[in-house]
Structures are given as structure tokens and as C-alpha cells.
Amino acid sequence: MTAAPASSVPRTPVHVRAVRFFEARPWLGSSFLALPLAVAAFSAWGLNRPSMGMLGGHVLWPLMLLLDLAAIVPVAISRIRPGWAVAVSGTACTLQILTLQGPGWSSLAVPLLVYAAAKYGSRRISLTALGWGLLGGLLAGGTILVGYLIRWYQHDPDETTLYGPDPLTELPILIVVMLLVAGFCAAVVVGAWTIGDLGGRRRREQAAVSEKNRLLEVERDQEARLAADAERMRIAREMHDVVSHSMSVMIAQSDGGRYVVHQNPHQAEEAFQAIGTTGRETLSELRRMLGVLREDSEELARRPAPNLDGLPQLLEDVRASGLDVCLEALPEDLPPLTEGAGLTVYRIIQEALTNTLKHGGERASATVGLSVAPGAESSAAQELRLEVRDTGQGAAALSDGAGSGIRGMTERARLYGGDVEARAHSDGFVLGARFPLHRVVSAEGTPR
Known part of the structure; x- marks a missing residue:
């Protein structure tokens, strides 16, 4: 049994395609309105060639036909150039009335032009078309009186007809007709x-x-790109922190094992075991982070991130690499940190100790301290202060500190309103970080 072919995309209905066709060519639809009026004007004035106009005045049919066409043809461009259409057609209609050459078929074009100007033109063009149309209607009514006077003048004053010797007798009726028109x-x-x-x-x-x-x-696309960029930067920082720290530990262990492999095989074996353990942990961590690219944010949020609870294990791993490091007693008034802030502090300590492992030398040692102190700008605002001090080669570490490690720590700290300062001193190297306490403390640990 063969599978049914995939359904093709349904074709757009004919009427929808027709609407889109005319919307893309607005002049075409307007031309269909202007063409019948132009044919009617040409048939009425060009073929019959009357000598008297609708109001009894003598007309020149070529001029009448020209003014009619000048008023009708602009209808074709009324949707794309409403201002020009109103100007040309309005002028032609006004001249027809003032020269008593009309009104003719061009009168039917007036409402079409007013409609197009109101719908497709600016507010100024719309109001201009409205005012001009009202003025034209008033002039059209006024020509009733003018036509009557012309006809009265052309007839014999002694005749007792509608055009009798006294035109004032019909004036009330003419005024009513003029107002109606x-x-x-x-x-x-x-x-x-x-x-x-x-x-x-x-x-x-x-x-x-x-x-x-x-x-x-x-805006949604920009937010998605920014979110993707931020996620890539976060993963890059995580990978740098994990790989840099683990590789430094493995290098230190391998160097130590190479030096003692003949004098103390047992110690060398421990070093090689530490290298394997660190390598496996690093590989597992990298797989976890790379898995973020294939998982949604809900699954990622359920995974615990390193924080200060993992600090003793971090220091133990560093000590196993040969660096003597001690942790000063944590302050009793240190409130619980948010998950992100705890990860930031953990990574900064990890990066600082990694720099000491890489640049401190064989006899280097390090001290990690955390404290809560009054802020530098205001004593009322407390700060969380972190300091990692070592006795290694501070100048070498400082020269490397301009790389991605220090930049990554600085970027992490700025996310929580903090800053990072790295400097060399006479005995080694100091890395310090400061955070506004209210930015890093979790809700249940906020001081009251």
C-alpha cells in the first residue's frame, strides 16, 4: 500500500488574487471608473457638437470636450496622486462653470475624486477636496440664475413667456431651484x-x-538573538572556567608525578589517579554544558549549579594539585546567596586559584576570604567582599589577567552590580571582588 502523497499548498482563491492584483496596481481600478465617463463625454460633445450648453449659453465644443476630459482623466491617478488629481480636475470643473461651458459629464467625476482624496490623501488634501467640492456645488446652483438671465436677454422682451419683460417675477422659483441644486x-x-x-x-x-x-x-527577533548571544557567552564562560581550572590541576599533577615517579612511586600513583579523576570530572562537566544546547530551559533550570556549598571540595581539589590554600572562616552574618550570585562567587574563586596554579610557582600559597562590610560609597549600604591573595609570581599573573579569565570574572560580577580588581603586590597577587549585598542575597536571606 503506497503512502498518500503529501498535500500541496492550496492555491489562493481567484477573488483573493484579483483583489491583490488590483491593490498592487491602484491606477488600473481607477481607470475602469474614468474610462466610461471619458467615452460618454466624447460621445456627447465630440459627436453631437451642440451650439448651446445646458444653461443656454453658447459653447465651443472643442473647449467643452477638453475641459471634460481634463476633469475626468485625473480620476485614473486619484488613488496614487490624489493631490494632483484634485488640483487638475477641480480647476477644469471650475473653469467649465465660470465660462458657462458646463457643467458636463465632468460633474460625475467630482464625487469620485472627493472620495479618493478623503481615503488616500493627507488630511490637507482631503479637506481641500471637500471645500472645493462644496464650492463647486454652490457655483453649480448659482449658474441656474445666470443661465436664466442669459436666456431672458436672448429673447424678445415683448414676448409673454417664461422669459418675459420682468425677470424678477420668476426670481423666487429660481432661488428655490438654485438652493435645491x-x-x-x-x-x-x-x-x-x-x-x-x-x-x-x-x-x-x-x-x-x-x-x-x-x-x-x-523586536522579538532581536530579543531572540540577544538571548542566544547571552546564552553562548554564558556557556563560553562556563567552559573556560571548567576547562582552565581542570587543565591547570592536571598539568600541576602531571608535573608533580613526573618529578617523584622514581623517588616516591606511591605519591606519583596518587598524582596520576588525581589526573584521571579530574579528567573524567571535566569531561562529564563539558558533556553537561554542551547538553544545554539540546535541552530546553526547564530541564536546565532543574540542574544544580556550583555555589559556596561546593567551595570545600574545590579547595580540596586545589590542594591535591600541590597548592597550599586555606579558607578564612566565613562570616556568621553572611546571608544565603541567590543561585546566580553563588555561582558567580564560586567561579571567581575558581578562576583566581587557577591563575595561582598556573603562575604562582612551586612554593605559592593562597588564602580565600569572604566578608560583609559597609559600602565604599555609603556606610548604610553593605557589600559582600571577596579576596583571593596568593604568594606567587604576581607580575606574571597580572600580565595574564588581561585575558579572557579576568574579563570573564568582570562580566560575571557586573551582572550583579559588582566589580573585580586584580593587582600585584610585593608578595604575590591579589584578586578582589565587591557586590552590593542586596543584589546577591536571596529573598529569604534579605536583611530586615
């Missing part, structure tokens, strides 16, 4: 502007939401 035009313009403005607001809101989502995605 102006009101109708204004209502059409305001309606088109309102619909366009609502569409423009929705369009701007959608654009704002899309931009916000884009920025959130960028």
Missing part, C-alpha cells in the same frame, strides 16, 4: 467625503496595526 451637489460631495474618510481611517488603522506587528516581530 446646490444642496443636492453638497449632499453628494459630503456623502462621498464621509465614506472616503471612514475608509481612510480604517486603512490608516490597518497600516498602523501592520506596522506595529512588524516592529513587534523585529
Whole structure:
């Protein structure tokens, strides 16, 4: 039985593709609106060639056709250049009315342009189109009176027709008609502007939401990259601390075993056993840290990290490597440290003793001290102070201290508001670290 083929990605519906096609080419959809108006204007004025306009004035059909087309064609670019479209079309419509060459088919383009300006233009363009459209409606109503006066002038004053000797008799009716025409035009313009403005607001809101989502995605990607970089730096520091310390212990043990292999085979055997033990522990620790890259943060959080509880075993391992190291009595008022702060203090002590193993010489010794003291800036704010002092070759250690070891310790300390100072003195080398106590103490150990 053959497996069913994987389902292909479904095709986008036709109507969705059509919408996307026209959205990518906004001028094309607007052209479909402008084309029928242009054909109607050409048919009405270019073929019939009337000598009288709608209001009874004499017209020049080429000029009328030109103004109609000048008002209609900009509809095609009203979505991409609403400002230019309103300027050209508004000027053409205004000239038609003022020169009594209209209104013509161009009047139908006005609501389309007002709608496009309100939806796709800026606020200034939108209000300009609205004001120009209302002014055009008022002028269109006013031409009713002008047309009546023209027709009255062209007829015989003795005739008792609508255009009789006294035009004032029809003036009230003309005013009512003028107001109706102006009101109708204004209502059409305001309606088109309102619909366009609502569409423009929705369009701007959608654009704002899309931009916000884009920025959130960028921020999320940046946070993910920063988190990945921080995790890589943390793993690099851990690997440096573990490998550097373990390799220093193994080198010291191998050198000691080589020197005593003939004089004291039993001691040499112990040294080689220590090398094997240290190597296995280091390999196990490296495997644990490299496993972090394949495990999630929840599994990693359940694993215990080294802290001050492991300090006696660390000192015992260092002593087994041949370095005489002692731990001053821990202060009784030392509160419990957070897991991260305990790991930081542990790693700083480990790195300092590793430097002593590498550079201190055969007769070097070291002392580790922890204390709680008033802060340097304010006596009210207490500090946790760490000091590792050795009697080795301080100058050599200081020259190496500019490497990744001291930098790693400094980076660890800064995470908790502390700093690290490494300096040589007459008898050897001193590494000190200070932490604000409130930054490293756990919640249950916070002083009250």
C-alpha cells in the first residue's frame, strides 16, 4: 500500500488574487471608473457638437470636450496622486462653470475624486477636496440664475413667456431651484467625503496595526538573538572556567608525578589517579554544558549549579594539585546567596586559584576570604567582599589577567552590580571582588 502523497499548498482563491492584483496596481481600478465617463463625454460633445450648453449659453465644443476630459482623466491617478488629481480636475470643473461651458459629464467625476482624496490623501488634501467640492456645488446652483438671465436677454422682451419683460417675477422659483441644486451637489460631495474618510481611517488603522506587528516581530527577533548571544557567552564562560581550572590541576599533577615517579612511586600513583579523576570530572562537566544546547530551559533550570556549598571540595581539589590554600572562616552574618550570585562567587574563586596554579610557582600559597562590610560609597549600604591573595609570581599573573579569565570574572560580577580588581603586590597577587549585598542575597536571606 503506497503512502498518500503529501498535500500541496492550496492555491489562493481567484477573488483573493484579483483583489491583490488590483491593490498592487491602484491606477488600473481607477481607470475602469474614468474610462466610461471619458467615452460618454466624447460621445456627447465630440459627436453631437451642440451650439448651446445646458444653461443656454453658447459653447465651443472643442473647449467643452477638453475641459471634460481634463476633469475626468485625473480620476485614473486619484488613488496614487490624489493631490494632483484634485488640483487638475477641480480647476477644469471650475473653469467649465465660470465660462458657462458646463457643467458636463465632468460633474460625475467630482464625487469620485472627493472620495479618493478623503481615503488616500493627507488630511490637507482631503479637506481641500471637500471645500472645493462644496464650492463647486454652490457655483453649480448659482449658474441656474445666470443661465436664466442669459436666456431672458436672448429673447424678445415683448414676448409673454417664461422669459418675459420682468425677470424678477420668476426670481423666487429660481432661488428655490438654485438652493435645491446646490444642496443636492453638497449632499453628494459630503456623502462621498464621509465614506472616503471612514475608509481612510480604517486603512490608516490597518497600516498602523501592520506596522506595529512588524516592529513587534523585529523586536522579538532581536530579543531572540540577544538571548542566544547571552546564552553562548554564558556557556563560553562556563567552559573556560571548567576547562582552565581542570587543565591547570592536571598539568600541576602531571608535573608533580613526573618529578617523584622514581623517588616516591606511591605519591606519583596518587598524582596520576588525581589526573584521571579530574579528567573524567571535566569531561562529564563539558558533556553537561554542551547538553544545554539540546535541552530546553526547564530541564536546565532543574540542574544544580556550583555555589559556596561546593567551595570545600574545590579547595580540596586545589590542594591535591600541590597548592597550599586555606579558607578564612566565613562570616556568621553572611546571608544565603541567590543561585546566580553563588555561582558567580564560586567561579571567581575558581578562576583566581587557577591563575595561582598556573603562575604562582612551586612554593605559592593562597588564602580565600569572604566578608560583609559597609559600602565604599555609603556606610548604610553593605557589600559582600571577596579576596583571593596568593604568594606567587604576581607580575606574571597580572600580565595574564588581561585575558579572557579576568574579563570573564568582570562580566560575571557586573551582572550583579559588582566589580573585580586584580593587582600585584610585593608578595604575590591579589584578586578582589565587591557586590552590593542586596543584589546577591536571596529573598529569604534579605536583611530586615
